[in-house]
Amino acid sequence: MAEQPSRRGVLGTILSALAAPFLLPGKLFAALRSPRKPKWGMVIDLDRCTGCQSCVVACRVENNVPVAGPELNEQDRAIFWMDMLTVPEGKYPDLRTQFIPVPCNHCENAPCVKACPVHATYINEEGIVAQIWGRCIGCRYCTTACPYSRRYFNWKAPVWSESQKQYLNPDVATRPVGVVEKCTLCHHRIRARRMKARLEGRELTDADVRKLPACAQSCPADAITFGDLNDPESEVSLLSRSPRAFKLLEELGTHPKLTYLREAKWKE
Amino acid sequence: MNRRHFLKQAGAAAAGGLFLGGCDSRDPYAPEKAPVPGTDAFHTWQEKLVSSACGQCPAGCGIRVRVVEGRAVRIDGHPGCPINQGGLGPKGQSGLQLLYHPDRIRSPIRRDGPRGSGLWKPVSWDEAIGEIAGRLKELRARGDSKGLVVLDGEPRGMMPQLWDRFLLVYGSPNHVDHRSATDGGKVLAMAYMHGVPELPAYDWSRTRYVLGFGASLFESWCQSIHLARAATQWRRGMPGQRVKFVQVSPRFSVTAAKADEWVPIEPGTYGALALGLAHVLIRDEAYDKDFVHDHTFGFDDWKDAEGRPHRGFRDLVTKDYPPERAAQVTGVSVRTIERLAREMVDHRPAVSLADGGAAAATNGLGTAMSIHALNALLGNLERPGGMLVQRAAPLAPWPAVEPDAAAKAPRVDGAGTDLPLARGFVQGLPEAILSGKPYPVQALLLYRSNPVFSKPDGRKWVEALQKIPLVVSFSPLPDESTFWADLVLPDHTYLERWEIVEPVPSMGYPVLTLREPAVKPLHDTLASGDALIRLARAIGEPTAAAFPWENYRTACEARLKGLLGAKNASVAATSPGELRKGIELAGGWSQQPYPFEQWDGAFATLSKRFEFYSRTIAKRLAEVPDLEKRLESMGVATRGDDLCLPHWEPPRFGGDPGEYPFLLVAYRGMNHAEGGARHIPFLRELPAAGRHSWSEMAEIHPDDLARLKIKEGGFVWVESPAGRRRMMAAASPGTRPGTVGVVLGNGAWPPARDEQTPGAASLLVNRSDPLAGILALQGTRVRVRKDGA
Known part of the structure; x- marks a missing residue:
């Protein structure tokens, strides 16, 4: 076990954190109130994806998503912020199956946001479709409104065994029964990385965030890219302009910030 | 507090986003509980990243474990490791569920009732090791040392070498691994054609064409993450170019779906297709003539020293495998065969790969050799973009030991005697134990092995375990085999121990990763390396002298010294401390580039060339008395020189086709590969498996389901001559009509003791390649019956 700090030490840390903005040198203070806001987006290259589902597990570990267990899973009530859609087509032997990893699409014109009667879900200033768990009344209008089924209702309170509690991520709160939860694009990681960068006296770069979310970091095939869509030179911006790019259910006009790159096959 | 320190703390506090000042009990506004369960103790902000190596499969990926206040909370791939380069598979991601598994065995236990009663009593390590040492010492004193069998489920690395060393000195030849039931065919093809009994490696980055014979590259290939x-x-790394990956398999797997082209084939006929392709290459004179002339043996007909003529590969393939015949056998059209052959020639370097599963049939060795022979025809061996022999890292050897004479005794599993071409025959052990032939097994150590669940004849294994006077398990979790043990010496999980990891072969050049404990051991467990060293000491002479190290870690460190000052190493170091730091930072140790085209010593066969005609096989078979009779009784159709050449004969299946109309296609999936992960909830609940992922599925073609009037999601009994198992019927359009797909390694958790068919593997009729001992995963017929009908 790590060494225990004195209470004074803990309080001191917290006070200093709260006071930090007032004590920082002028340049850094200005940096904290940076005027240019990023717009976070993601690109998933289906040609690289091998369907291993590492992103799914990585997301669940990172975001303290509980295992549903056989019963809830049979009822389709398991929570997967990052899901793996399998789309089989054809008849043996003329078969085709697509494996599509789907996190929240973080739509610019998000149907869920419009449906929420209590403003528990909103698009934050960096483009993330966020959810305030404490404000959610559990009406599930948003889960119905989302054309991608990317919102999950907590039908049961999560059950953590004593041993499971040990590995919960201390950076992410768990959700109680009766609220809707969803992908946050690992915003806690973005915040931590931004703070680190600013303490080094610089802004976040594309290289900082390219593989920042847990799914992107874990992907063995390097299929998931994350970054700032407001920066025309960022890798996500470049990739979203690829001729292979498409969005899920584009025709609905939801304007997802998640772009897919079509699977290609070898041609002579 | 200086400014820098202050800023760091401020950053950490803000970044963490959790203000736990409220934990103060005197604070009137303190919340009753911390917002995240478990965080009540997270308040020191002490955080570190520990470089280590994953241990969830044999790939040996480098990892970094985020440890907050002594608890591991996150595992991610090490960006520097040449194997995974920052990525990590689903099994690796779920490692924390293994570390903190609630069912872990918390201390050594001794049975406190009859075998299998489930009554256990905790004992101290000294007591447990003392007892085993006493029994083994007595055994050795009686002259029965060869009655000790170690069943070792780890394919590569320090532990198998320590077991080898122990058995060599103690005096037993019985270090039995699981290869014959997993990758056996591939290893044997390498052993007989290259002279190197190890899985092949490949120069993946320069290959231009990949032909996979059931090669589950993206699921259960030993190096799926790499x-x-x-x-x-292959796909997006070279603008304007794409490596073509063709997958040949009966089942439309994830790998088949992700391949550029999928070629469906009759089960068990991979070898015929490979030989058909070879025929086209040779007929069109499109094979690499220079390579075949300079570096191979047995291509053309030849005469031995006594002047007897022998058949060459060219003759066999030309006469026996015209594409028409291959097409008839495999169900792959002549046009496709001709096209695939041409494509391979046009896109060199091209490689042909077998999977362990592809060669897992009664015709396994011939099949694996046929698939491998294509590589020689294409001239890609030891060449950039081709197939390589994995080079070993220059680890310092342990001091040599004096082998005991009994270590040369014939093996109890019959490998090398009853099965002249086998290197191990784990699935034959229960029969050998029960019959007491060739000699009785007196003690069995189960290291990373659960044969009752993972091998055929589960019930027979239970009987066999009960017959052995001493059974010791090293399992960190309870399992079907550990139930029947006398003593359990629970191992650390991979996040608690220190060791050198030798990944299974992949890129050819030497790669090592270092496993360092991320957390202190949670329970009173011990790394099995340490347990073995203590056991060897407790036995006294002669084993004590062979294990002079203080502990497992020092034994590993002694070997690491060999890496100091190695040429072209990714980590240059002059001292052990520097080396360790360097490996931690780099995520692994490697020595690039691969020495291509070093023909001297490339092939360790009798002819020092690549052998189409394996002289070792010829030699082994010549030593078998009454070969003809034996072949007859074992049901081998091939005779003469063809046995030493890549060849194919029809696979044999257990079960009468009338009674059992379906073929069982048993395979390994992404989550359950290499031993199963039933105990890890994250892996049992993967979305691609659908909402029934917790159930065992029998994958059946929708037309077959309709014919049997079975509804999807209904329960069925899958019955084979070996056993029956209740499974959920899944309509699977990718399953070949007439076959039933079953994933190996799935099953109930916690493990059940009294199952008649303990695991899906127990559905398999225990058949093997009769000469080489490769378990026939594709060798069983089944029928499907509606539950309750």
């Missing part, structure tokens, strides 16, 4: 990286390179 393959995901390599495939990215």
Whole structure:
């Protein structure tokens, strides 16, 4: 076990954190109130994806998503912020199956946001479709409104065994029964990385965030890219302009910030 | 507090986003509980990243474990490790569920009732090891040392070498691994054609064409994570170019779906297709003539020293495998065969790969050799973009030991005697134990092995375990085999121990990763390396002298010294401390580039060439008395020189086709590969498996389901001559009509003791390649019956 700090030490840390903005040198203070806001987006290259589902597990570990267990899973009530859609087509032997990893699409014109009667879900200033768990009344209008089924209702309170509690991520709160939860694009990681960068006296770069979310970091095939869509030179911006790019259910006009790159096959 | 320190703390506090000042009990506004369960103790902000190596499969990926206040909370791939380069598979991601598994065995236990009663009593390590040492010492004193069998489920690395050393000195030849039931065919093809009994490696980054024979590259290939990286390179790494990956398999697997082309084939006929392709290459004179002339043996007909003529590969393939015949056998059209052959020639370097599963049939060795022979015809061996022999890292050897004479005794599993071409025959052990032939097994150590669940004849294994006077398990979790043990010496999980990891072969050049404990051991467990060293000491002479190290870690460190000052190493170091730091930072140790085209010593066969005609096989078979009779009784159709050449004969299946109309296609999936992960909830609940993922599925073609009037999601009994198992019927359009797909390694958790068919493997009729001992995963017929009908 790590060494225990004195209470004074803990309080001191917290006070200093709260006071930090007032004590920082002028340049850094200005940096904290940076005027240019990023717009976070993601690109998933289906040609690289091998369907291993590492992103799914990585997301669940990172975001303290509980295992549903056989019963809830049979009822389709398991929570997967990052899901793996399998789309089989054809008849043996003329078969085709697509494996599509789907996190929240973080739509610019998000149907869920419009449906929420209590403003528990909103698009934050960096483009993330966020959810305030404490404000959610559990009406599930948003889960119905989302054309991608990317919102999950907590039908049961999560059950953590004593041993499971040990590995919960201390950076992410768990959700109680009766609220809707969803992908946050690992915003806690973005915040931590931004703070680190600013303490080094610089802004976040594309290289900082390219593989920042847990799914992107874990992907063995390097299929998931994350970054700032407001920066025309960022890798996500470049990739979203690829001729292979498409969005899920584009025709609905939801304007997802998640772009897919079509699977290609070898041609002579 | 200086400014820098202050800023760091401020950053950490803000970044963490959790203000736990409220934990103060005197604070009137303190919340009753911390917002995240478990965080009540997270308040020191002490955080570190520990470089280590994953241990969830044999790939040996480098990892970094985020440890907050002594608890591991996150595992991610090490960006520097040449194997995974920052990525990590689903099994690796779920490692924390293994570390903190609630069912872990918390201390050594001794049975406190009859075998299998489930009554256990905790004992101290000294007591447990003392007892085993006493029994083994007595055994040795009686002259029965060869009655000790170690069943070892770890394919590569320090532990198998320590077991080897122990058995060599103690005096037993019985270090039995699981290869004959997993990758056996591939290893044997390498052993007989290259002279190197090890899985092949490949130069993935320069290959231009990949033909996989059931090669589950993206699922259960030993290096699936590296393959995901390599495939990215094939597809998107070279603008304007794409490596074509063709997958041949009866089942439309994830790998088949992700391949550029999928070629469906009759089960068990991979070898015929490979020989058909070879025929086209030779007929069109499109094979690499220079390579075949300079570096191979047995291509053309030849005469031995006594002047007897022998058949060459060219003759066999030309006469026996015209594409028409291959097409008839495999169900792959002549046009496709001709086209695939031409494509391979046009896109060199091209490689042909077998999977362990592809060669897992009664015709396994011939099949694996046929698939491998294509590589020689294409001239890709030891060449950039081709197939390589994995080079070993220059680890310092342990001091040599004096082998005991009994270590040369014939093996109890019959490998090398009853099965002249086998290197191990784990699935034959229960029969050998029960019959007491060739000699009785007196003690069995189960290291990373659960044969009752993972091998055929589960019930027979239970009987066999009960017959052995001493059974010791090293399992960190309870399992079907550990139930029947006398003593359990629970191992650390991979996040608690220190060791050198030798990944299974992949890129050819030497790669090592270092496993360092991320957390202190949670329970009173001990790394099995340490347990073995203590056991060897407790036995006294002669084993004590062979294990002079203080502990497992020092034994590993002694070997690491060999890496100091190695040429072209990714980590240059002059001292052990520097080396360790360097490996931690780099995520692994490697020595690039691979020495291509070093023909001297490339092939360790009798002819020092690549052998189409394996002289070792010829030699082994010549030593078998009454070969003809034996072949007859074992049901081998091939005779003469063809047995030493890549060849194919029809596979044999257990079960009468009338009674059992379906073929069982048993395979390994991404989550359950290499031993199963039933105990890890994250892996049992993967979305691609659908909402029934917790159930065992029998995958059946929708037309077959309709014919049997079975509804999807209904329960069925899958019955084979060996046993029956209740499974959920899944309508699976990718399953070949007339076959039933069953994933191996799935099953109930916690493990059940009294199952008649303990695991899906127990559905398999225990058949093997009769000469080489490769378990026939594709060798069983089944029928499907509606539950309750």
